[in-house]
Every structure is written in C-alpha cells, then in structure tokens.
Amino acid sequence: MPRAQPESLTRVIDDLSQRLGKRCSVNRSILEQHSHGEDYAAHDPPDVVVWPVSTEEVSHIAALCNAQRVPLVAFGAGSSVEGQVNASQGGVCIDLSRMDQVLEMHAEDGDCVVQPGVTREGLNAYLRDTGMYFPIDPGANATLGGMISTRASGTTTIFYGTMAQNVVALEVVLADGRVIRCGTRARKSSAGYDLVRVFAGAEGTLGIITEATVRIYGRPETVGAGVCPFPDFHKAVDAVTEVIQTGLKPTRIEFVDEVMMGACNRYMHLSLPEKPTLFVEFSGSRAGVEEQFRLADEIMQGHGAAPLEWSTDEARRTELWKARHNAYHAGRALRPGWESISTDICVPISALSDSVAQARRDIQAAGLTAAMVGHVGDGNYHVMFLFDPQDDGQRRTIEGINSAMIDRALAVQGTCTGEHGIGLGRRDKLRKQFGDDTLSLMCSLKRAWDPNGILNPGKIFPQTT
C-alpha cells in the first residue's frame, strides 16, 4: 500500500491522542527511536507512536487504521535486524512494550500465558523462584511477541526447538480489529488449520499478537559449560555431527571462528587460542552432565581438538563462555565506526562444511573483514561483514558474496534465513527461495486476511509482487 492520505492520518492521530493521551506521541525523537531495529541501515520513522495497554486498545487502533487506510507497524524491543520494524510507508507504530504482564503460569502443564511485550529476560525473572524457565535465547532481550513474529531461535534450538515450536496458542488482533484466538493448551491438536504456525513468522503482516501461550521447562538440576579449540573448521563440524549422531543431547553447541576469537581477545583483553572454537553446554542430572562431557571430550579429541575445558560452577561457566556471549560487540569493535551486515544461512548439516568453506574463500578473495559465529548443530551460521559506510563498492562486494552464499544454500535445499526473517532486507531472496507460484500463494493469504494491506506494509514480499 502507499503512504496514508494526510487527512486520514490526521483523523487517526486526533482519535488516538484523544483516546490514549500521553500514550500517543508525535515527538520527533520518539519517532526516530521507532524508525529502525538493530543492524539495518535505513531509518524510516512512523508518523505517530502509540503504547496500548490492552487488547481492546489494539483492536480499536487496528479498526481505525483499517478504516482510514493507514499503515500499522508493530514494535517490540526493536531488536530485529532486517528492518522488520521500520515504518517504510509511515503510519502508526504500535509499541507493545507496555503490555508486559505474565498472565498465567501452569507449571504442571509446562506453559505460561504472556502479553506480547514481555521480554525473555522478564519472563525468566518472573519464573525465577518457580523451578521453571523459558530457554529460547536469540541473544537480544527481545519481546516474546517479536520472537514469535520472526520465528526466532538462537543458541538452544538444538535442544528446545525454535520459537515456532514453543508457542502453543495466540490471541491476535486482525487488520479489521477483530480479536481471534487460535491453538490450545493441549500437547497436540488436529482441529482445523494450524493458525498459530501461520502467525508465527509472519512478521506482523497478518495480525498483531496480543497474548501468547508459550512452553516453559523445568530448570535442570545441573548446567555445565565447556569450550574447546580445533585445528580447523571442518574438524569442528565433524565433531559436532558425531556428538549428535552418538545420541548426546547438548543444550547448546556453538561455533566461533578464529577471526572472531581474535576480536574477543582484543575486545575483552583475553588470551584465548585464536582457533576455530566450539562452545558446548549440557544440562540435566549431575551424573548425566559429567558423562556427556566425558563422551563429548573423547569425540572431540578424536577430531584433533584440545581437551574440553568445562565446569558446572556458574561463575566459571560465564567465564568460559565469555567470548561467545560478547562475540557480537567484539566483532563490531574490529572496525570502529563501520557498519555491519550479518548473513543468516542455514543448510542441511551435511552441507555445512562446504557452505562455510566457500564463504571463507569468497571473503578472503575479496580481502574483506568478516567474523563468524554459528549455531552449528542446526546448520545455521552468521558471517558478520564489516564495511565502511562511505564505501559503496565495499558494500556491493559484500552484497554479491552474501547473494552467492544464499544461492549455494538454496541449491542444497537450505534457507536464506535461519532465524532473522525477511523484513525489508531479504525480500528478493524470498522469491529466489520459493519461486513465483509459492510466493503468490503467500500473497493470496496476505490479501485474504489484510485486504487493505495496512499491516506492516512493504515487508517480506518483493516490491514487484
């Protein structure tokens, strides 16, 4: 849809400021704060920001925007990285951060009902004394509404699955303001179309999530974290494959490349081996954790690794994983003042070694600065490319390499995005990945549910669709 008509926008802003008072703002710095997420270069401010506190308010806002044909963009923590929250056609930004209540907790059923603005750290703070926790960890302290909307995952996916597998029911406000519920609290259901999985990953283009029921888990008795450098990347991947095939169940198994390890050494004044490194976590009973580390160590040394250093002590665990936890900022610090672009390739595990090796060849041939981390058990890795924002040639080179990486991933039936989503940044890749017919099927779903195209317009679909 195009931008709203000025008179429509005026009507909407008048209504909302009257209804919401101070929870409606056209202040320029507020608009700027809501013009972008993280790591996406463009800033697109909305015309107005509102902070609803109830489903009824969200419903009113949607119905109003729909009647006036004004774009409506949902905003959580602003931690998405592909421009998902940019108001590229202006309109109303609906900031859900004040809908941040945990509504119900059912320990016996392993689920929890939350408002969309609850963050994952907020939920875990709430659960602290209950023996339960919410394990999905994309790094950023995202809101659960946002995590559901981008099908976020992160370091624990290998054990707990993605956000899509951990959301069981939703309340959603549709484009026309209707409020619907889908899903159940039962462990499974064959009743009708699985609408929960349609909204999960729709990036706010099909509805606004106003309540979510998510899975929570018993906090494990013991958590052990370890770290282990390898002579090269291939050996690290082979070790991960064997760890998994042997039936060990790491709760996290992360890869950091030698460039990123060097960045961490400089950023945090450490002296870790600047080698491809695996970070491993096992959870469960003390005996189970010890046994799994023993077996993992054996497997890893069989692939040429140094002995696995590990601990179940919390302070020591944090120390051992320090490099992994701070990799993002360490990587950015390699070139102060430069921008970064992260790839999000995910391929079948059998294709991972080649995928990374070819990426590295391209990076070296072009003489670029790039560091790598990977959720290697999922076949998912991020290359953080750094570039001088003044240097258009450098940016184009990176885009070319990224594009070639995606082409190769698609050739082995992988995906252009494992966990970051499409947003504005990968719209053309969506067409490349699925082709015109599949894309038109997605578009027809969008048109059926949001006929005026007010919900997060411009997102996920290529502009010529």
Next chain:
Amino acid sequence: MPRAQPESLTRVIDDLSQRLGKRCSVNRSILEQHSHGEDYAAHDPPDVVVWPVSTEEVSHIAALCNAQRVPLVAFGAGSSVEGQVNASQGGVCIDLSRMDQVLEMHAEDGDCVVQPGVTREGLNAYLRDTGMYFPIDPGANATLGGMISTRASGTTTIFYGTMAQNVVALEVVLADGRVIRCGTRARKSSAGYDLVRVFAGAEGTLGIITEATVRIYGRPETVGAGVCPFPDFHKAVDAVTEVIQTGLKPTRIEFVDEVMMGACNRYMHLSLPEKPTLFVEFSGSRAGVEEQFRLADEIMQGHGAAPLEWSTDEARRTELWKARHNAYHAGRALRPGWESISTDICVPISALSDSVAQARRDIQAAGLTAAMVGHVGDGNYHVMFLFDPQDDGQRRTIEGINSAMIDRALAVQGTCTGEHGIGLGRRDKLRKQFGDDTLSLMCSLKRAWDPNGILNPGKIFPQTT
C-alpha cells in the same frame, strides 16, 4: 460446493479414462471401496477413481476438475476415522497409493524424501538396513501423505512429536493444478509464511501433497518395553506426571483401562490383571534404558503400582505389549456386530485425571459399553463407545456424552481432536472450539487458495459456514 453437473463429470471421466487407461475406474465395487475410511458410518462413493503415478498427472487431474467444477478427494490408505476420504459430494477420488516411492534418503541430515503413497511400514522396510527409522506410529499402516494431512501422531508423540513436527518440506498440487514447493531441508527457517504447517492438518482441503520430506532418526541401540497395573486411574496419571517431571524420557507411555484389559483377556485368551495399566517404552543405550526402567519402577511403585515388568528382548517385548497392540480389535470384539465411535479428547496434562473421571461417570450412569486407551503423556485419550446400529437412542446418548466430554475439554483449553482430525464427523466441534471469527479466518484461507471449492468439499467446515 454442490455436486458436479452431469455433463462436466462426463467430460472429466472421458478425459481421465483416455489419459490413464486402466488407472481410471468407474467399477461399482471400486467406487464402494473408496467411499469411506475406517470407523465412520456413512459411505459416500465417488463417481470415478484414478491412480496417478506422477506429480504431472495429479496436476492435470486438479486443473481438469477445477475447470469443470468437479470435487476432488485425495485417498491414501483409507485409514482415517472421521470421514475424511468420503466423497460426500461425489466427484473424482484420487488414490495416491501408486505414488509409493522413497525418492531420497539423507542419513546424515536425518531426512527422507517420499511420495505421498509410501506407508509408514513401507518406509521402515525401506530403511531397515540403514540404521535409521521413521518412528511416528498412529497404529494403522497409514500413508505418509494421509498422516501429514490429518496431523497424525500416536504412541511415540511424547518423544518424537507429531507428524506436523516431522515434516520439513512439501511439494503440493494446488486446486488449479499449479505445483508449488514449500519448506526446506534446513533444521529451521524464518523465510516467509510457514506453508508446510498450513498443509499439514488441512485434510486435503487446500492442496494435494505429491512429495514430502520427513524426519528420520537413528535406530536406538536398545529398546525396552514394560507393563504395570495400577490400583486406579488417578494413580497411573500421577505416576506418568512424575515420570515426566523427573526428566525421564519414555519413547511411549500408554494407558489401557480395566474394561479394555478385560476385553484383551477375552479376545486373546490372556490372564492379565483387569486393572488400569500403563505400558512404557524406553530407548537408547542399554545402560540408559536400564537406569530409566529402574527409576520409573520406583516412581510407579510409589504410586501404588505392582512392580514394573519389562524386557529388552524383542519377542518378550511384543508379548508384554500384546494387549496394547490389539486393544482396538479386542474392544470391537466386546460386542460383535455393533458399531464403534471413538472420542479423541486431548487436554492439558493437569486436567487429564478429571477429564477421564467425568467421562467414566457419564458412561456408567448411561449404562453404556465403552473401553478406553490413552496416549497419557500427551493428555490424549480415546473412549471406544460400542453401540447397536439399530438403536438410535443409544447412539444419541453416546453423542450427548461425547459432546459433553468435548465441552469440558474446551473449557480447560484442550481440543476436540488430538490426532484424528475434523473430517465430516467433528465439523460442528470446530466451530465450538474456535468460535465464528477464527472459523471465518480459516474459511477465508480456504477460499483464497481454492476459490471454486473443489478440494475435499464438505470437509472440516460446518455446513452453515
């Protein structure tokens, strides 16, 4: 949609018999064979049955039916139980049983590409010497296309998840004959709407699956099966809850009630205790299996159970689980010549004890014959009601009890169907479960993708929608 116009039907049958030769039939006994699945009373024969052998043929058939407005009903093994394969508006029955090839197997990635007519036993026979297997087990030897389409699950869901969680990519023929692909072979993806999960559970109303990529798993080193009678149902459920909360990971944990145990004794000339009984399976390393049985036994005896009898020997395992494996036929044999109706309630685990207790009270008060089995770790159980087909009053009483069971399940955010689907038999329950607005959202998706309503017409949506 209504039935096809006679002249349209003639055109379709002429075209298909010319193109497919003997793989197109209007033979009356063939039509009758394709008029129903299992356990659904009505028989609705199609006007013609075809057996395509390629995606191109399926595409041609769909395009032809769409142009002529002729209903198109997909048929696999005919093992669905809610009338999903009944041709309630006549038309073309597309029998996919000759598309039964396993196309690719990727052991390292844990996936397998199959045609829709491959059965789960067929797939496991194919995988026999590879060290891999396909664990999803709904009981019947269903086709994978059918299992995906009803979001089937069964006894192993507690460990491996449902069919929806074990299908990663699809090729689908749409109503107008277009062939689309969705999903990837990567472990996760955030690229666009998750169309795989839309087709999974759509019961053939949105497209015809012509190829599926499903997860396969390494065959466990050791499998142990055990059995254990309890003094009452509540104690058995409490034991299951504790087994799960303790972190034990049964691959199956099944409940059979005392009525069904009695039926098994009579049907197979056994002398098992006629008590509520749990059937448990653990898999993995030998030491792990032994340790888990030891802990499970301790927990169960703590809830008043007899000592857990178990074995890892294959013949002995089959013996121990004989009652569970034959429960369906044993139950039917309680009243030879009578019909049966199965409920498929699934509730949050915290609500399971009450749900079953209230069902039993209703059954006893009405003096009905009914036996029970349950995938108790999932909160899913089936009451098999037996009734005299001549006795309308008896059938109405059963329908009333079933309806009350569903109402109570919905009140605790459970579902009217855990794994059997909606078909013809539960259409009104779909509305009850989700309400008009959610139902209309499902309908608008159906209309967007199948505007002429040719795909499995009459299914899942209440007739007044």
